[in-house]
Amino acid sequence: MSGFFIDRVKSIKYAVKGFFLLLTTENxxxxxxxxxxxxxGMGLYFKIDRVDWALQFLAIxxxxxxxxxxxxxxxxxxFVHPDYHQKIGFIKDIASGAVTFxxxxxxxxALLIYAPYFLG
Known part of the structure; x- marks a missing residue:
C-alpha cells in the first residue's frame, strides 16, 4: 500500500517537473x-461571469x-529521426494541426465572451 502512495508522489513530481520544463524552455x-x-487580465477587467471564466479556462x-x-x-x-524525413514531417504536421483545432x-x-464588450 505504501508503494502505491510513493509511486503517486513520484508521478506528481514528474508532472510538475514537466510543467516547469514546458513553461521555461518551450517558446x-x-x-x-x-x-x-x-x-x-481581460476577464478581470470586464468582470466576466462564472460560466465565461469556466469556458475561458477550459479553452486555455x-x-x-x-x-x-x-x-x-x-x-x-x-529523437527517432533527427534528419528530415517525409513521414516524420507528415506526423509533425498532423500534430501541429491538432493545435490549430x-x-x-x-x-x-474568446469571440463569444469578448465581442459584446468591444462591439457595444
Missing part, C-alpha cells in the same frame, strides 16, 4: 501562457495541453 508554451495571462487548458502533446510528439520524432476553438470562445 510556443511561453507565448501561449502569455496570451492566457492577457485574457485572464485545451490549447496548452494540445500544444504540450504536440511538443512531446515533435521531440520524439526528432484547439486554437480555433479558443478563438471562437
Amino acid at each position: 510556443s508554451i511561453i507565448t501561449q501562457t502569455t496570451i492566457a495571462l492577457v485574457f485572464t 487548458g485545451l490549447v496548452l495541453s494540445i500544444e504540450s502533446l504536440n511538443t512531446a510528439i515533435e521531440k520524439v520524432c526528432d 484547439a486554437v480555433l476553438t479558443a478563438l471562437a470562445i
Whole structure:
C-alpha cells in the first residue's frame, strides 16, 4: 500500500517537473501562457461571469495541453529521426494541426465572451 502512495508522489513530481520544463524552455508554451495571462487580465477587467471564466479556462487548458502533446510528439520524432524525413514531417504536421483545432476553438470562445464588450 505504501508503494502505491510513493509511486503517486513520484508521478506528481514528474508532472510538475514537466510543467516547469514546458513553461521555461518551450517558446510556443511561453507565448501561449502569455496570451492566457492577457485574457485572464481581460476577464478581470470586464468582470466576466462564472460560466465565461469556466469556458475561458477550459479553452486555455485545451490549447496548452494540445500544444504540450504536440511538443512531446515533435521531440520524439526528432529523437527517432533527427534528419528530415517525409513521414516524420507528415506526423509533425498532423500534430501541429491538432493545435490549430484547439486554437480555433479558443478563438471562437474568446469571440463569444469578448465581442459584446468591444462591439457595444
